[in-house]
Amino acid sequence: MRDVYMDNAATTPVKKEIVESMIPYFTENYGNPSSIYRRGRDSKKAIDESRDLVAKILGASSREIYFTSGGSESDNWAIKGVALGNKNKGNHIITTKIEHHAVLHTCQYLERNGFEVTYLDVDEYGMISLDDLKKAINKNTILISIIYANNEVGTIQPIKEIGKIAKDNDIYFHTDAVQAVGNIEIDVDELGVDLLSLSAHKFYGPKGVGALYIRKGVKLNPYIHGGAQERNRRAGTENIAAIVGLAKALELAYNNLESHNENLIYLRNKLIKGIMNEISYVKLNGHPEKRLPGNVNVSIEFIEGEALLLSLDMVGIAASSGSACTSGSLDPSHVLLAMGLPHEIAHGSLRLSLGDFNTEEEVDYVIENLAKIVQRLRDMSPLYERVKEDK
Numbered sequence: 542m543r544d545v546y547m548d549n550a551a552t553t554p555v556k557k558e559i560v561e562s563m564i565p566y567f568t569e570n571y572g573n574p575s576s577i578y579r580r581g582r583d584s585k586k587a588i589d590e591s592r593d594l595v596a597k598i599l600g601a602s603s604r605e606i607y608f609t610s611g612g613s614e615s616d617n618w619a620i621k622g623v624a625l626g627n628k629n630k631g632n633h634i635i636t637t638k639i640e641h642h643a644v645l646h647t648c649q650y651l652e653r654n655g656f657e658v659t660y661l662d663v664d665e666y667g668m669i670s671l672d673d674l675k676k677a678i679n680k681n682t683i684l685i686s687i688i689y690a691n692n693e694v695g696t697i698q699p700i701k702e703i704g705k706i707a708k709d710n711d712i713y714f715h716t717d718a719v720q721a722v723g724n725i726e727i728d729v730d731e732l733g734v735d736l737l738s739l740s741a742h743k744f745y746g747p748k749g750v751g752a753l754y755i756r757k758g759v760k761l762n763p764y765i766h767g768g769a770q771e772r773n774r775r776a777g778t779e780n781i782a783a784i785v786g787l788a789k790a791l792e793l794a795y796n797n798l799e800s801h802n803e804n805l806i807y808l809r810n811k812l813i814k815g816i817m818n819e820i821s822y823v824k825l826n827g828h829p830e831k832r833l834p835g836n837v838n839v840s841i842e843f844i845e846g847e848a849l850l851l852s853l854d855m856v857g858i859a860a861s862s863g864s865a866c867t868s869g870s871l872d873p874s875h876v877l878l879a880m881g882l883p884h885e886i887a888h889g890s891l892r893l894s895l896g897d898f899n900t901e902e903e904v905d906y907v908i909e910n911l912a913k914i915v916q917r918l919r920d921m922s923p924l925y926e927r928v929k930e931d932k
């Protein structure tokens with residue numbers, strides 16, 4: 542049977558050369574970077590070089606890059622760290638209704654602990670309004686946290702403009718760039734961000750490792766307490782192999798950004814066009830232009846998302862009904878609801894996220910099989926029967 546993986550927004554396979562770059566750090570260079578003998582120094586050097594590489598690609602200085610266990614930890618640290626480190630200045634945070642749960646649930650946790658949070662609305666394309674943002678700012682606002690590119694619908698926010706507003710108002714600005722990194726050129730100064738989260742497994746690196754960019758001078762509390770690692774700000778023996786893998790993955794991603802994007806945009810547009818041509822009552826979710834190169838998100842009316850995913854799985858297609866984190870629960874996506882989709886339409890939504898290993902042949906296979914499956918599911922749907930009768 543075919544095996545078509547189109548859930549690259551959930552995670553990506555680790556590229557072979559990245560695995561190879563990591564292996565010596567399990568077997569030979571296993572020293573603890575805090576140790577002073579040769580093996581320890583070798584590990585320390587590998588981390589330093591990885592940090593330099595990450596910093597260079599993001600336009601940051603090495604002292605501003607901190608390695609973490611992934612996107613969720615980076616988001617938690619950025620938000621809780623700034624909240625606790627600046628509570629003498631204020632208790633108000635601004636974010637959006639379409640954040641990843643790593644941001645959303647962190648903000649809700651802070652609300653239960655004395656902080657106030659404004660969740661900005663988005664328009665039908667998943668875009669925030671800069672006017673709304675300006676209006677939400679008050680004298681207690683200490684942090685703005687806005688996702689760079691949405692993981693479900695792929696919409697890319699005007700980060701540079703938000704950065705300017707934050708700076709003009711002397712408020713820290715964090716962005717969850719987990720989906721953006723590896724797809725969009727990043728320069729932290731040009732964007733005007735103070736904190737930026739990234740995660741290796743979204744750009745062909747290993748799972749369980751990420752980074753947080755923290756601009757020099759930003760006041761934030763440590764999140765994991767213990768040893769003196771990461772300049773006394775994030776304790777725990779470093780995951781050297783994973784850190785080396787993250788740096789290698791980032792380097793590969795940005796060496797090949799143009800061809801990666803060209804290829805993905807071609808496949809994405811072909812997939813969207815094919816779905817629109819072959820299936821009736823379909824709506825494309827997300828922004829028509831300002832969207833991630835590999836993101837396709839559609840709502841298919843009179844279809845139940847879970848049934849669709851199971852049927853796709855039976856023909857070897859791996860896809861998602863929104864975010865991996867919401868699968869297993871029957872709640873429709875908070876992102877699609879925030880964009881104004883009615884419950885029943887949000888329920889029938891499908892995310893196909895393309896990656897470097899997808900081929901044009903796979904796109905054809907998905908279009909053909911999706912059309913067949915939708916037809917079969919609709920033939921069994923009383924709702925669809927009624928629609929046909931009404932016509």
Ligand SMILES: *Cc1c(COP(=O)(O)O)cnc(C)c1O
Pocket residue numbers: 550551610611612613614616641643688690691692717718719720740741742743749750751
């Ligand atoms: C995947 C993802 C996260 C979580 O990253 P992990 O490394 O899996 O913890 C956070 N934000 C966004 C936008 C993501 O896509």
